[in-house]
Amino acid sequence: MSSRTNSRNFRGMSRRELLKLTPLIALGGFAIPGLQKPLLKTGLGFSDWASAKLFRSAHLAPTFSNSDLTPFSKFPINDYDVDDPEVDFDKWTLTVTGAVQKPGDYTLPQIQGLPKIRQNTRHVCVEGWDVIGRFGGVRLSDFLKMIAAEPTARFVNVECADDYYESLDMATALHPQTLLCYEMYDQPLTREHGAPLRLNIPTKIGYKQAKYLTDLKVSHVLERVGYWEDQGYSGFYGL
Amino acid sequence: MAAPAIAIENVKTGEVTEAVYEHPFIVRLCHWVNAVALFVMVGSGLQIFRAFPSFGAKIPQKDLLNWPKAFAIGGWLGGALQWHLTFMWIYIASGLVYIGYQIFSGNHKQVLFGPRDLPGVWPMVRHYFFFGVKPPVREAYNPLQKHAYTTVIVLGALSVLTGLAIWKPVQFSWLAWMMGGFHWARLWHFVIMWAILAFVFGHLVMVVLHGWNNFVSMFTGWKKDPEYPVE
Numbered sequence: 001m002s003s004r005t006n007s008r009n010f011r012g013m014s015r016r017e018l019l020k021l022t023p024l025i026a027l028g029g030f031a032i033p034g035l036q037k038p039l040l041k042t043g044l045g046f047s048d049w050a051s052a053k054l055f056r057s058a059h060l061a062p063t064f065s066n067s068d069l070t071p072f073s074k075f076p077i078n079d080y081d082v083d084d085p086e087v088d089f090d091k092w093t094l095t096v097t098g099a100v101q102k103p104g105d106y107t108l109p110q111i112q113g114l115p116k117i118r119q120n121t122r123h124v125c126v127e128g129w130d131v132i133g134r135f136g137g138v139r140l141s142d143f144l145k146m147i148a149a150e151p152t153a154r155f156v157n158v159e160c161a162d163d164y165y166e167s168l169d170m171a172t173a174l175h176p177q178t179l180l181c182y183e184m185y186d187q188p189l190t191r192e193h194g195a196p197l198r199l200n201i202p203t204k205i206g207y208k209q210a211k212y213l214t215d216l217k218v219s220h221v222l223e224r225v226g227y228w229e230d231q232g233y234s235g236f237y238g239l
Numbered sequence: 240m241a242a243p244a245i246a247i248e249n250v251k252t253g254e255v256t257e258a259v260y261e262h263p264f265i266v267r268l269c270h271w272v273n274a275v276a277l278f279v280m281v282g283s284g285l286q287i288f289r290a291f292p293s294f295g296a297k298i299p300q301k302d303l304l305n306w307p308k309a310f311a312i313g314g315w316l317g318g319a320l321q322w323h324l325t326f327m328w329i330y331i332a333s334g335l336v337y338i339g340y341q342i343f344s345g346n347h348k349q350v351l352f353g354p355r356d357l358p359g360v361w362p363m364v365r366h367y368f369f370f371g372v373k374p375p376v377r378e379a380y381n382p383l384q385k386h387a388y389t390t391v392i393v394l395g396a397l398s399v400l401t402g403l404a405i406w407k408p409v410q411f412s413w414l415a416w417m418m419g420g421f422h423w424a425r426l427w428h429f430v431i432m433w434a435i436l437a438f439v440f441g442h443l444v445m446v447v448l449h450g451w452n453n454f455v456s457m458f459t460g461w462k463k464d465p466e467y468p469v470e
Contacts, residue, residue, distance in 0.1 A: 007249045010258065014459040020264050021458065027275050027329075043325020054410050061409040070296060122421065124408065127316065128291035130421060203409050232317040234324065239409040 048236040055238050057171055061202035064120040070131035072185045075193070078125065078206065080227060083192040085161040085212050092196055098157075098217040101148035108182065108196050114138035114146065117179055118186075121202035123209070124239055126228075135200040136183030141174045149218045157219055158199065161212035166199070166226040168208065172238065177202045180213070205237040244469035245461075259469050261379055261462045263346055269337035270457060273395075276330035277439070279322055280398075281432060282312030286319030294426045327402065334395050349379050352389040356382035376467045384445075391438045394431055401428035 005013070029035045077083060093105035117139055124130040140156070156173040159165045172178060181200035182189055189195040194211025201209050207228045225235045243260045262270075285306050292302040313319025341347040359382035365371030367383065374381070380388065404414040404424035418424040446454055456462035 003243075004246045004248065007247055007251075010245070010247045010461070014455075014461055017264070017459040017461065021268060021271065023268070024271050024275075027272065030279075040321040040325050043328065044321050046328065047324040051407075054407060056410065059410060062412050122408070124421075125291075126320070128287065128425065129293075129296060131296055228317070232321060234320065239407060 044234055048234055051234075051236045051238045052169065052171070055169075055171055055203070057175060061121050061177055061239070064122070064132050066120065066134070068132050069120060069134055069185075075123075075131055075133055075184070076125070076129070077192045079162065079192075079211075080164060081162050087161045087191070087195065087212055087214075089196055092214075094197060094213060095215045096147050096217070097215070098219050099150040099153040100144075100218050101150075103147070106147075111138060111143065111180060111197065112182065114142045117177075118183075119177060119179070119200075119202070121177065121200070123202075123206055125206040126233065126237070134185045135179060135181045136186065137179035137181035137197075137200060139176060140168075140178045140180055140199075141176070143180055144173065144218070147218075150220075153218045153220055155219045155222050157217040157222075157224065158210050158213050159215035159217075160210050161214050164210055164212070164227050165224055166208055166210040167222055167224065167235075168199075168201070168204075169236065172201060172203060175201075175203055203239055205234075205239060207233065208237060247463075256464055257469055258461045258463045259379075259465045260460050261456050261465070262460045263340070263344065264460065265336065265340040265344075266346065267457060267460060269333045269340070272329060273333040273337070276326045276333060277435070279312060279326040280330055281436065282310070283319040283322035283326070284432060286311035286313040287316060287323060288429070290316040294429075295422050327399075331399055334392075334399070338392065350385055350388050352382070352385040356385050358382075360386065378467055379465070387438060387441065391435060394435050394438070398428065398431045398435065401425075401431060404428075 030039055093107055094111065095105050096103050115138065116136060118134065118136045120132060120134050122130050123133050144156070154170050156168045156170065157165070158167070168178075179200040181194075181198050182196060184190070184193055189198060194213075197213045198211040199209045199213070208226065224230070226233075229235045245258050245260075247256050247258055248254070249256070286308075289306050289308070289311060292304055292306060294303065308314075311319065313322045341350070359374065362371065362374040363381050363383040366373050400414060401418060401424050403411055404418055405421065405428055408415050408421050408424070415421045415424045418427050452463045
């Protein structure tokens with residue numbers, strides 16, 4: 001036995017050791033109603049920051065063979081509001097605004113004039129399920145070139161016929177697998193899957209892949225993140 | 240590794256008892272931070288699971304189990320994700336600091352299960368589960384304890400890796416691939432949670448069985464009247 005003490009000193013020693021643990025009380029902040037929300041918002045913000053850092057522009061999402069596809073009839077239809085916002089296809093255009101040199105209304109044939117991409121990729125829902133779908137469309141990066149988006153712009157914002165709205169960081173918007181999608185399973189998009197034009201982004205969670213697009217705005221600042229993000233979901237949610 | 244020991248003389252009776260400094264500060268801190276983080280991760284994880292209580296693809300399939308909302312954290316999917324994506328950093332940090340400290344301080348010799356612990360496993364199993372004679376206690380942790388504490392660290396690391404595979408199935412597609420694919424990674428993440436909870440259950444039973452002095456030592460570091468011989 002190397003050292004000796006008496007019971008009074010030992011109690012003092014034990015108390016000092018116990019007090020060293022007081023930083024633990026900081027975790028109690030998460031239980032205080034007024035602090036909980038900002039703390040969780042900070043935590044989610046940190047996760048989004050880390051997600052953006054982990055995103056690699058040249059890294060492709062896994063692709064699959066046709067035999068791996070989920071049958072089209074089993075591909076879930078998820079909306080926040082209606083399956084069919086009754087878009088008038090004859091009058092439909094994509095209205096482009098913001099930090100671009102060629103704003104205006106773009107028709108579907110104009111968009112379809114860009115090189116066509118087909119890909120079998122995984123669609124992951126925030127709820128936890130996933131399906132493998134076949135998507136066809138044009139690269140968003142090609143479209144951004146066509147409308148001459150400013151190279152320093154940082155965000156692409158979209159609005160939809162059902163009043164849904166979303167935003168994309170520019171790195172994801174320029175990713176080679178990020179599509180303005182007008183076909184699923186080699187057929188024109190059906191109304192409930194977002195006709196005539198939707199986003200297909202294999203590097204993002206499902207709710208970022210907006211359907212029934214009507215407006216596209218390129219911007220330097222983020223004005224609105226997205227419908228679900230405004231309810232409390234992650235803003236970046238890269239896969 | 241022997242922990243620092245001390246002899247305590249009672250100021251009234253003059254009686255001498257022994258105490259040993261068993262849990263260094265960093266270990267105690269990480270233990271309690273991790274306990275809170277694990278509680279939140281399990282609660283919010285089960286709320287996330289409620290959104291799709293099944294495994295595999297979204298081919299219409301039966302819900303596996305309808306986990307009661309009362310035993311979940313976050314209230315809804317978005318809320319649970321906020322808790323999960325916040326506390327995962329605290330969970331990871333407490334794990335990394337713990338492992339780093341154990342390695343660099345040399346304290347791991349007290350708790351890491353190694354080949355020299357193998358011969359002691361069977362006698363301990365006989366004692367715990369088949370009412371065998373209690374083997375002599377020579378150090379802070381017996382071979383089975385070391386085995387449990389070492390295994391749960393591995394499980395903790397696996398919980399992070401499986402979680403990373405389902406949070407970032409594109410950036411870490413190789414991780415999901417190693418686990419047998421995205422669907423399997425989600426299943427592993429769930430199974431590993433239950434394995435950790437099984438450890439926690441056994442851990443709490445042992446805490447109750449080993450009494451007050453042992454419990455207090457996780458707060459003050461000092462264990463009075465240790466069962467094992469001190470220097």
